[in-house]
Amino acid sequence: MRCVSRLGAAMGVTASLGLGLTGQAMAAEGMWMPQQLPQIAKDLKQAGLQLDPAKLTQLTEFPMGAVISLGGCTASFVSPQGLVVTNHHCAYDSIQYNSTVQRDLLKNGFLAAGLTDELPASPGSRVFVTVDVSDVTAKVVDTKAQRLNGKARFDAIEANEKALTAACEKDPGHRCNVASFYGGLQYQLIKQIEIRDVRLVHAPALGVGLFGGDTDNWMWPRHTGDYSFFRAYVGPDGKPADFSPANKPYQARHFLKLATQPLNEGDFVMVTGYPGRTNRHRLPAELDFTFGWAQPQRIQWMGEQLALIKEATAGRREAEIALAPRVAGIGNYYKNFQGQQASYEGSDILARKSQAFAELKAWVNADADRRASYGTDISKVEGLLAQEQAVARAEALLRYTSPGMLNAARTLYENAQQQALPDAQRKPGFQARDEKHLVQGLEAIDKRYDERVDKRLAAHFLTQYLAQPAVQLNAPLLAALGLAAGMDEAAIQARLDTVYAGSKLAHGADRMAWLKRDVASFKASDDSFIKAAVALYDDDQARETRDKDITGQISQAYAATMRALIAFKASKGEAVYPDANSTLRVAFGQVQGRKNALDGVDWEAFTTLRGIVAKHKGEGEFNAPAEQLAAIRARQFGPYGVAKLDSVPVNFLATLDTTGGNSGSPVLNDRAELVGLLFDGTLDSVIDSWDFDARKSRSICLDARYMLWQMSAVDKAQRLLKEMGAQ
Template sequence: MRHSVLLASTALLLAAPAWAEEGMWLPGQTPALGDKLKEAGLELAPADLGNLKVAPLNAIVSLGGCSASFVSPEGLVATNHHCVYGSIQYNSKPGQDYLTDGFLAKTYGDELPAAPGSRIYVIEDLRDVTAAMNKGVTTKLSGIERYNRLEANRKALISECEKQANRRCDVRPYFGGQTYFLQQQLEIKDVRLVYAPAGGIGNFGGETDNWQWPRHTGDFGFYRAYVAPDGSSVPYAKENVPYKPKSWLKIADKPLREGDFVMVAGFPGVTQRHWTAAEVRHNFEQVYATDQQLRADYSAAIEKAVKGNKEAEIKYASILKGSDNYKKKLLGEIAGADAIDLLGRKDRADAEFRAWVAADPARTKMYGQALTDLDALVAESNQARVDSLRLATINRAQLLTSAQLLYRWAKEREKPDAQREPGYQDRDRLSMRERLTQVERRFDAGVDRVLFEQALGEYAKVAADKRNAPLEAKIAEIRMDRLYGDTRLGNTSERIGWMDKPAAEFEASSDPFIQLAVAAYPGQKADEDKAKERAGRLQAARSAVMAGQIAFAKEQGRTLYPDANGSLRFTYGKVMGKQRDGLIWTPFTTAEGLVAKQTGRGEFDAPKAAIDKLKARDFGRYADAKLGTLPVDFLSTVDITNGNSGSATLNARGEFVGLAFDGTLDGVVSDWSYDAAINRTIHVDSRFMLWTMDKVDGAQRLLTEMGVGQ
C-alpha cells in the first residue's frame, strides 16, 4: 500500500474521537490513531494494522455486498450464513433442501458452484486519486458537464487500473467528492459453496429474533476461492484449483472475555452521517414510512403467492429474506431516531456549523454560497425521493427488468466502450450474463405476475407527469395475459441470446416484455439525464460544504471520518453488554439460552443432534471456563452497518474470534448518528462455530485446514 500518499490525504481528517468506539476508519488512518488504538488495547503495531500487504487486512475480502475473510491457506472464506444464503437457495430444490438441512462438502470435488454472479474480491490497494478526478473540473461547468467530466475521469482511472489482468477497480467519493480514492481488488470469479449449517442453526430465531438481543444464531457459512492452475482468475471449471491467499486469519486459541478489545474489518455499505438536517428530516418524516410500507406489502405478496408451492417457496426464499430484513431495520431506524432525538441533534449540529461559517467573512466567502446551493438542491432532490420509491417497484417484475437490461445493453453497445454507462461496458459482460442467468432459479411466472400487478398499483399513485406514459400505454395495449403468455424471456437460453442482438432487433420484436422495454427507454433516458444534471450540481455544492465541515471539525479537535461507501474500513471497540431501566443485557449468550428457545417448530427448530449435545453439555474444548458453558453470540461496541455482514471480528492480536452479523434494533439508527449508549453489534462467537462444525456436522476436514483440528 502507498502509505505516504494515503497518510498525507487523511492526516487532516484526524483528531481525538468523541468515543473510542465511533468511526469506520480508512486503513491509512491507523498510524495517526495509534495512541488511541493502543490505549483501547490493540497489541499489533497500528501501522501494521493499516498495511494492506500483511495480515490482518490483506486477509479481508468483499463478496460484493457482504464482507468475509480468508481462514486457511487453501482459499477458504468465512462469512455469514445469510451472505451465502443466495447460493444455498440457488443449489436447492424439492428433495434437496439445503436451506433447511444445510450443506457440507466432504471433499473439494463436492464443493458446489455458488450462485451466478458470486465473486470474492481480494483487496490490494486503496490510493488517493483526487487530483486525477478533478482534472478539467471547473466552476464554469454546468451540472451535466461536471457529472460527465468526473465520470470520464473515473472511467479512465478504472481502465488504466484494469490493464492489470483479473483486477476489478473502482473510484469512490469521500466527503461528497471532496476526496476520491481508487480501490483495487483481485476479482475471483470461481466461487464455491463449501459449508453452511442447517437453517435451524444458521437462521435460528428467524425474523422473530432478527435485530434483537438476546440472540442464539449460528450465522456463519463458508465459500472457497478457485483459480485456474496457472493462478489466473477464470469462471468455474472442473480443473480449477483452490486460490492461495497471501495471508489468512489465525483462529484465536484464547477465550474472549467481557471488556476485551475487538475490531471488525470489512466493507460497510452506506451511511448518511454527513447529510444535512433537511435531508435527514425529510428521510424520517416521509421517505422511510413509505419505504417500510412498500416492503411490508411486497413481503406479504410473496408469502401469499408462494404458499403451498414448495418449489416457488425455495425460489423466492432469498428475495423474501432480504425484504423482511430491511423492512424491520427501517422500523428500528424510525424508533431509534426518536430515542436519540436524531432530528434535534442534526438541527443543532447544522446550526453550529452555519454559525461558525457566518462568524467569519473569509469563511462566509469560502462556504456560504455552497451552503445556499446545497440547501436548494436538497429541497429539489427531496421532492423526487418518495416518488422514486413507488416508481421503482415495477423493477420487481423480473422479466421486465431483464428486458430493460438487455435493451439498454444493446443501446450502449452502439457507443465506444469508454463512453458507455457504468454497468454496460465490456468489463461488465460476464456479470451481466450471470445476472440474467440467476433469474432461472429465482423466478416463477405466476408469482412474478402477482408482484408486477401489485407494483403497477403503487406506480399509479405517482402524479401522471412523473410516470412513463409510453410504458403505461404499452402495458394497457398488451395486457397481462399476453405479457406472460407470449413472452419467451422466461427461458434462460432465449434471455441470454438477446445479449448479442442489435437494438434494431429489439425494436422489431414481437416479444411483449421486449416491447415494454423499448417503449420505456426514451422516458427513462430523459429522467436519467435530469438526475445527472442534479448530481453534478450536488457534487459541486456538497464537496465544498464538506471541506468546511472538515475545517470546522479540525478547529474543534474532533474527528470527521468519511461516511461508509463500500470501501475497506475497520472499526474497534470492546466486548460489552448494556443496561437500561429494568433491563440488563449480558455480553454473551449461551447454550442454555438456545435450548430454552428451542420449540422444534418454525423459526426455533435447531437440529436434534445439536439440541441433544447441548442438553448433555457435550461442549468439548469449546466451553468457556469462566462462563461455565458454551458461548453462542456476543455483543460489542464496534461501529458497523450494512455491508459489514460477514466481517471478521478480531481480537487485540488480530486473531479471528467471530463474525459480525447484526445490530440491535434500537441501534440501527447508527447509519445516521452513532450513540455509544445504545449502539451494539452482534457477533457469532467462533467457539460456537467450531463446536457446530465439530460436534454437529462433522466438518473435521475444514477444522484441520483452519489449523484447529483435534
C-alpha cells in the same frame, strides 16, 4: 442481520468523539480508514491492541491482507488453501441457488466431503482481494471538471473514473474502482484481485444458520450460528479464471488463525471489513425527508411485499426456495427501517442536526473569506436537495410497478444500445469489464423468478399507482403496458395476463439470446416485454439525464459544504473520518453487555447453548436440528466449553461501530486472532447509521467457539477444522 443499505449517496464526515474506553466501557465511534490508524494509535494501544497500529495500514500484509470483500458482505481467509469464512446470510444466495425440493440445502445445510464436492456459488459470486489503494482526486476532479456544472460535470467525472479504472485493469485478473470520500472531496483508486471461481464448502442447517429468523433479527439475546464457508479457486497458472474442474484453490498469502486465548467480557476486539454506508452528516433537510416521508413509505411497501409473497407461495416449496433470498433481503431491511424509525420518532435528532448546521453556517458567515469560499454553495445545496426530493416523491412507486421481465428487457435493450458505442463511451455496467457480471445476473433469474408472485406484486402496486391523479402518472409506462388511470386491480391483472403471455423472456435460453442482438432486432420484436422496453427507452433516458443533472449540481455544492464542515471541525481541534462507503475500514471496542437495555433488563455479554434449547419450538424459526439438541443435552462441549458459563458461548455483544456491509467481518482480538464474526446490531442502535449513540451502540457477533463446536460435535466437519488448525 447486517445488510448494505443505501438510501442515496451518503456524504459527509463526522468528528471523532471521546473514545471512553477506560472505566465503564462505551462504544468507540469511528469506522477508520486503515491509513488513518496511526492518528489514533494512542487510543488503540490504550484500548488493548498488542500489535503495532502501523501494521494495520499495510493492506497487503497481515492481518489486513486476509480480509476480503464479497461485494456486499465481508469475509476472510482462514487457511492458505483459499478457505473463506463469512456469514450464513451472506452465503444465502449460493445455498438457495444450489437447493431443490429434492436436495434442500437451505433447510438441511451442506458439507462438501472433499474439494471435488464443493459446489459453484451463485452466478456473479466474487472474492475481491485488495492489493493497492492510491489517491486520484486530482485526476478525477481535474481542471476541466472543476469548470463544469450539472450533467456536464457528472459526465466529466464519470469519464475520468472510467479512464482510471481501464488503465488499472490492464493488469489482467484485477477489478478496479474509484471511491469517493467526504462528499466528493477525495477520490481513491482501489485495485483488487477479482476471483471469479467461488465455491460453496459448508453451511449449517437453516435451524442453525438462521435460528430465530425474523423474530430474533436485530434482537438480543441471540443464538444464531450465522456462518458459512466458501473457497476461492484460480486457474492452473494461479491467476483468476472462470469455473473449471481444472482450477485449483487460491493460495492465500495471509490468513487468520483461530484465537489461542479465551475471549472474556471486557476484552479488546476490533473488526475489519467493508461497511456499506453511513449517513451521520446528512443535512437536516435530508434527515427530515427520509424519516418524515421516504422511510415510512418504504416500510409500508415492504410490508405489503412480504405479505403478498407469503400468500402467493403458500404450499409451493419450489416457489418458496426461489423467492427465499428476496424474502430474506426485504425482511431484513423492513425490520431495520422499523427500528430506525422508532428510534427517530420522538427523538431530538433533527433538532440537534439543525442546530449543528446552523452553527456551521454562522461560522462561515462570520468571516469574509469563508463566505467567499463556502457561502454560495451552502445556500444552493438545500434548494437542490428539494428538487431531488420532489422527483423522489413523484416517482417513488415506479420502482415497484415494473414486472421483473420488463426490468430484464430494459437491461437487455440498454445493453444493445451501449454495445453500439466504443467501450470507453459506454455507461458503467455495460462496458466490456461488466460483461460477465451482466450475463451471470441474467442467468441467475432462472433460479429466483416465479411468475405468479411477480404478476401479483406488479398488479398490486400498479393499482396503487394508477389511483393517483392522472397528471402524476408516467404516460409512456401506461402506453407501453396498455394501462389507464383509474383501472382497478382486476382489470390490471387481466391486462398483465396478456402482457406476460406475449413474452418468452422468462425462459432462460430466450432471454440470454437477446444479449447478442442489435438495436434493430429489438425494434422489430413482437415480444411484449421487449416492445415495452423499446417504447420506454426515450423516457428512461430523459429521466436519467434529469437525475444526472441534479446529481452533478448537488455534488458540487455538497463538496463545498463538506469542505466547510471539515474546516469548522478543524478549527475546534477535532479529527474527522469519512462516512462509510464500502471501502475497507477498522473499528475497535470491547466485549461488553449493556445495562438497562431496550427491554428494560440488563443484557449479558454472552449467550450460550442453553438458550437454543429454551427457544426451540420444533417448527418455524425456532427449529434446531435434532442432532444439535442431542449434543447440547449430552453436554458434549469438548474444548469449546467455558467453565464460567457452564456451556459453549454462542453469540456476544461488543462496542464496535459497524453497519451494513460489515456482515461476515472477522472480529479479532488484541493479537489479530479470529474470535468471531460480526453479523448484526441491536434494534435500537440501527439508527447509528444516521446518529451515533455511544450509550446504546452494540454489535452482535458469532462466537468462533460456537462455530467450531457445531462443526465438530454436530456437522462432523473435521476436514475443515483440521485445515483451519482447530484439530
